[in-house]
Amino acid sequence: MSTFNVYMTGVGGQGIGMLSEILLRAADHAGLTVKSVDTHGLAQRGGIVISQLRIGEDARTPLISAQSADLVVALERHEALRGARTALKQGGVLIYYDTVWQPLPVRLGEEAEVTAADIQRICQARQARLIQVESSDMTDVRMQNMVMLAQIARQGLISQLSPKHFLQAMGDLMDGALLEANQVIFEEQRQ
């Protein structure tokens, strides 16, 4: 079986770690061999968080080579462009949550904000499928990762994983009201 590489990126505080842990455990529930690693130097302080996940028996490290991710998942628009540049392979899939957390040079007025058109351009260049996700009624920012998870399930972006596996993984990691709230979002969004 060939390796399936998932590259997840966002800004510290967006819940990349939880999203990645759910995918990791979902892959395990599906009986797949899987490895992952989070890179989060000073991410807690508004820096970039990256999580890499590799499904398949041939993957020896959890580290994805340049431009060889089958799926790039981004929780923010600037990081979608950065993640696509770094990791997206020719013919891969980019899914991103279209919110903007302006990086410092944009706030200082030194550089322009990345636009949705920029994301379209890079996907065209890579002949990649682009999925833009928005959920304007999602007031709790910490739930955006669940919206993304639901979209990954709904669109079958990781073909070996089914919603059942995602729900099992969520059950491993959460309980009580938190689990319930996340399950509700997951089920609503994947319809």
Add this chain to the structure above:
Amino acid sequence: MKHMGEMLLRPDAFHEIVMANTALVRAMVEAGTRVITSYPGSPTPEIAAAIQSIPAARRPFYFEFSTNEKVATEVAYGASVNGHLSTVFFKSVGLNVAADIFVQLSLMNLIGGLVVVLGDDPGANSSQNEQDNRHYARLAYTPVLEPADPTEVYLYYKEAARLSRREQMPVIVRLTTHVCHAKQKVAFSAWQPAPFEKAPRFDVANGPYIPLPAYVGEHKQKTLAKLARVREFAESSDLIERMGAPDKARGVITWGLPALSLLDVLAGVDPRPDILKLGITYPLASKRIIEFLKGHQEVLILEELDDLMENEIKALAFDAGLTTKIIGKRDASDWIGEYTPDKVRAIVHKVWPDLIPALPETVEEMQVPDRPPQMCPGCGHRSAFHAIKQALAKSDITVADIGCHTLGYLPPYEMGQLLMCMGASTGMGSGLALFNETRKVVVFMGDSTFFHAGLPGIINALHNRHNITMIVMENGTTAMTGHQNHAGTGRNFNQETDKIPIRKVLEGLGVSAIFEIDTYQQKQLTALVQQAVAVEGFSVVIARHPCMLKFGREQRRKPGFEPHRVAIDQEVCERIHTCVAQFGCPSFVRGEDGQIDINPELCIGDGSCVQVCPAGAIQPPFKTGV
């Protein structure tokens, strides 16, 4: 929900998906480790997080965060000579702090055993350098085991513990950032708690434990004999393995994450070079290495960071009269950075261009604005820097220390122009103040750092009458590494304890000029800093505000919590941009036309920004009604 603490104490054998840092804790449990100490630092704090998941009363060992890495090592040493298997863990540069005791450990008879777990950081993901701590291992005659993934971390720790107990000497388990943080399914063994023997077994007859000059030669001889036995052990250990095709032409000697990167890179390559993977990297299993060299025409030493192994292996080959071509580092790039699959591909291609193709050229398509780490919304340090900057002349010198406040060096604040290591700011500032009659020297220090290594520099500044102002950036926690307690917080890892108030410590040392204020009082803080720098001699400003990341999380968990945020009154806003360009909270959004808005996903409604707008356009925090 799976509970990590329950998992770590399971009596039966089981499989679980874990981070290597978590697998390490299960290994400690199974090995019968009794005393574990540390000081927080990336990439190791998750080890303590895993320990914390076990309720204190059920932990089969004692754990503490010590004041610093040296003290942590001292505590582990004391426990070991009392008969308890001990472990100390910390980040790469922590070993510099611990070095004074660490270099002597192998010369003593550690009857309980002692494993030193190092979190090295090739690539400097979260450290001030990428120092290669294998140098220290050789300096201190201490064996080194280097696992590559979570399963190996679990198995190698247990091997290190056995080895350490058997030889009664320290053993290093050297991890690197992406080994610590890697996650995969690990097969764990069964575990039955053994009765805890509390009796102190310290006995001078096991020593001598006094490193008098007269004993040094004798100590060293014993240590070298132990090392020789570890070398013999390595010759037959299954931590050293042949992986790969029996190719007679080419071989690679490697270990740790680079070994796995190599396997990723060589997938599908035929003929594939032979691989000797070393789990024990000091002392070297010379016989097995010579045998491997003999079997090949060319051998690449794939070695992350410095060239220690390359030199040792070349010396072995020279002594054995071998003609094998040994290929080591070619240029500076081989010395720098983490050996990821991409890096290893580039190196192997450079050595054997016919074996694998080069990395594809990266096409520079579109630029993305950098995203440097930022102080969080509401951070008290932001208010502090904004206020302090207004108290100082542009030519004044500001010295940073380690911690979240280090981020002040970035625009728009540019406060803290020099940085070295924990607690160094007062000493460096004192040097900068010598012969200096024109430029004020202001040094910063966080509260955890104050206790870690700050005191000697402060006492020196007082004792030698240096003319500097220290600003204590007190946020009530060890924020950057994940909110660990410290001596000033009133809680240790295990229980409530007495606070050691920084102000009282300073008063006790005889500091007479101490100013103190909450950093949100920006105007008053500016005035206090002006007063402090006017003082001849050593003055202190305690600039206090709780870490808002921690405080915000605690608030959100309380029943009845109501989120707040600020807003911009567009009628009043004159687009002066003090808020976004000087105060610089990440919650401000700059439109293409210069309009300022608030990002509701980021604003926490702390209101510290309201006072910075000259036009008064920032409306005070209001309930967002969620």
